[in-house]
Each structure stands twice: as structure tokens, then as C-alpha cells.
Amino acid sequence: MTKKHRGRIQAQGDGLEKSESWSQDNPLTKEEGLSLLEQLWSSLTKKEKEVRRKPYKDAKRYIENIDGGIDAIKKKTFRNRKTRSVRIDIEVLAGSAFLLFVGILLCFLLFN
Amino acid sequence: MANYLYANFLENKKVYNLAKAYWGRLLNSVLEEQGYSHTPYINQLQGAKKEYDGNPIFSAYIPEASRAIRVIQVDPKEEGDDLSAWIDKIELNQTSEQRETEELVLDIKLSKGARNIAEELMKKWIKKQLNDSIIDEVLAQHSK
Numbered sequence: 001m002t003k004k005h006r007g008r009i010q011a012q013g014d015g016l017e018k019s020e021s022w023s024q025d026n027p028l029t030k031e032e033g034l035s036l037l038e039q040l041w042s043s044l045t046k047k048e049k050e051v052r053r054k055p056y057k058d059a060k061r062y063i064e065n066i067d068g069g070i071d072a073i074k075k076k077t078f079r080n081r082k083t084r085s086v087r088i089d090i091e092v093l094a095g096s097a098f099l100l101f102v103g104i105l106l107c108f109l110l111f112n
Numbered sequence: 113m114a115n116y117l118y119a120n121f122l123e124n125k126k127v128y129n130l131a132k133a134y135w136g137r138l139l140n141s142v143l144e145e146q147g148y149s150h151t152p153y154i155n156q157l158q159g160a161k162k163e164y165d166g167n168p169i170f171s172a173y174i175p176e177a178s179r180a181i182r183v184i185q186v187d188p189k190e191e192g193d194d195l196s197a198w199i200d201k202i203e204l205n206q207t208s209e210q211r212e213t214e215e216l217v218l219d220i221k222l223s224k225g226a227r228n229i230a231e232e233l234m235k236k237w238i239k240k241q242l243n244d245s246i247i248d249e250v251l252a253q254h255s256k
Contacts, residue, residue: 013198068159075154075202076167077184079219081192084251093203 005095007072009036009059011044011052013079013086018043028097033063040088051080055088062090069099114223116188121166128164131222135170135183138227142234148176153204173204173213177238180204180215183230185222193255194226195219197233197247216242229254 005028008021020036020043022028028036041049041056049056055078062076072092079087092098118131139150150172156162166185173180180202196219201212216237220226233250236242 012200066158067161070158071155073153073155073202073204075182077217077219079184079196081186081190081196084196084248085198089200091202 003094005097007090007092007094007097009033009040010089010091011040011048011087012089013083014051016048016086018048022097027069027095027099029101030063030066030098031101033098034060037063037088051083051086052088054078055080055086059088059090063098066098069096071096114188114194114221114225117222117224117227118185119188119222121169121185122164122187125164128166128169131185132169134222135185136172138231139170139172139181139234142231142238143174146176146238148174148238150174150181153180153202154182174238177240178213179237179240180213181234181237182215182217184217184219186219188221188223190221193251194221194223195229195251195254197230197251199242199244199247225254 003023004025006023007028008019010019018040020040022036037060044052058078070092072094074092076090077087079085118127118134121128121131143150152171153173154168154171168182169185170183198217200215200217202215203211204213205211216233218230218233220230229250233242233247236246
């Protein structure tokens with residue numbers, strides 16, 4: 001069955017297509033989002049990282065600075081501007097993501 | 113230095129909205145011939161606030177062509193070429209994990225030259241005459 005909250009973080013461009021995705025009943029927390037980004041980063045080779053260092057930092061900063069979460073459909077692209085399409089994409093495809101754990105807990109307590 | 117349209121769009125919300133409307137008018141003119149329509153598909157909010165970062169500044173799903181266009185407008189002072197483009201995929205049906213829509217992504221510093229190339233790419237995209245190698249050709253042709 002399709003989960004309510006889905007999305008993915010992708011490293012793309014120059015023939016690469018690696019991603020970390022989520023599909024769950026509760027919104028992804030900011031901490032989980034940063035952890036997925038780290039997992040994606042760890043899966044890249046040295047060469048793949050070299051050209052995505054700035055996109056990675058920009059994507060990380062974006063997640064860290066999100067205030068109040070984001071709702072689907074959302075897609076942010078962080079590109080290495082010296083290349084045509086080497087980038088990191090963040091996609092929220094269903095539901096919400098990048099909420100603070102405290103926020104999710106409060107919602108849970110309020111609505112249950 | 114090229115002459116950029118809405119150059120201070122990141123500093124002034126009014127200018128930002130004008131730039132966004134400009135993209136809507138440009139796509140309307142591209143779709144006029146076929147009588148196609150378009151609707152935005154990217155949520156522009158972060159929490160309760162609207163984002164004004166240009167990433168993306170404009171998105172449009174064209175149901176008659178089953179295609180999407182996303183425009184990322186960047187500050188003219190940023191490094192790199194005025195225009196880059198690529199083809200991506202996005203799930204637009206939130207209730208299903210199956211359906212992916214092809215998406216043309218334009219990453220642009222809005223000079224008049226870049227605008228004309230963007231228009232050409234949009235036209236080809238709607239007519240399903242665009243792929244990665246044709247994008248390369250179009251971009252190379254205009255960079256000469």
C-alpha cells in the first residue's frame with residue numbers, strides 16, 4: 001500500500017543516478033532527512049563527490065534552514081554551475097517532510 | 113555583460129512576481145498555437161511562507177502533452193553559463209508510485225539571449241522533439 005509520506009534525495013547528472021528515498025506513515029523529520037543526505041553522500045565515489053561538493057553543501061544548508069517543514073509536491077535542485085546538469089535534487093513527492101521531531105510529536109499529541 | 117531582465121528579482125518581491133509572471137506569459141505564447149493549457153505543480157511554500165529563491169520560480173504541467181516544465185532562475189551574478197537544461201522525471205500523482213512525468217528543467221540567468229533559447233527548447237519539448245543530445249546541440253549552437 002502506498003505510504004502517506006514519500007520522497008527522495010538524488011545525485012544526478014553526467015550519467016549518475018543514485019538516490020535515497022523514504023516512504024512512511026509519518027512525515028520525515030529534519031534529522032532523518034539529513035541522515036538520508038549523508039547516506040547518499042557516503043554512497044558516492046571520490047570523483048562523484050568532487051563535482052558535487054557545493055551542491056551537497058547547498059542541499060544540506062537548505063534542509064537545515066527549513067522552518068515549518070515542506071509539503072508535496074516540492075523539488076529543489078542544487079547544481080554544480082560549472083557543469084550542465086551535475087546536481088543533487090530533493091523531492092518531496094507526497095505528504096510532508098523535514099519537520100522537527102518536536103513538531104511531529106506535538107501534532108501527534110494534539111490529534112490523537 | 114549581457115543585459116538581464118528582472119536582474120534584482122531575488123532582492124525585491126515585486127520584481128520576483130513580475131519575473132514569475134513573465135514565464136507564465138512566455139509559456140502561454142508557446143502553447144497558444146496548439147491551444148494547450150498549463151497548471152503549476154510545485155508547491156511554492158516552505159511552512160507557511162512563500163519561497164522567493166527562484167528554485168524554481170515557475171513550474172507548469174501541460175496535461176495535453178503529459179509533460180512538465182520547471183524553471184530555476186538564478187542571480188545574474190552567479191557563476192556559469194546563462195542557460196543550462198536537462199530532462200528529468202517527476203511523480204505528479206501523489207496517490208501512486210507508478211506514474212512518472214517527464215520534466216524539462218531550465219536553469220537560467222534571464223538574459224534576452226537565454227530567454228530566446230529557453231523558448232526554443234520549450235517549443236521542441238511540447239512537440240516532443242527534444243532529447244538530451246538535441247539540448248546539447250541547441251545549447252552549443254547558441255554558445256558559438
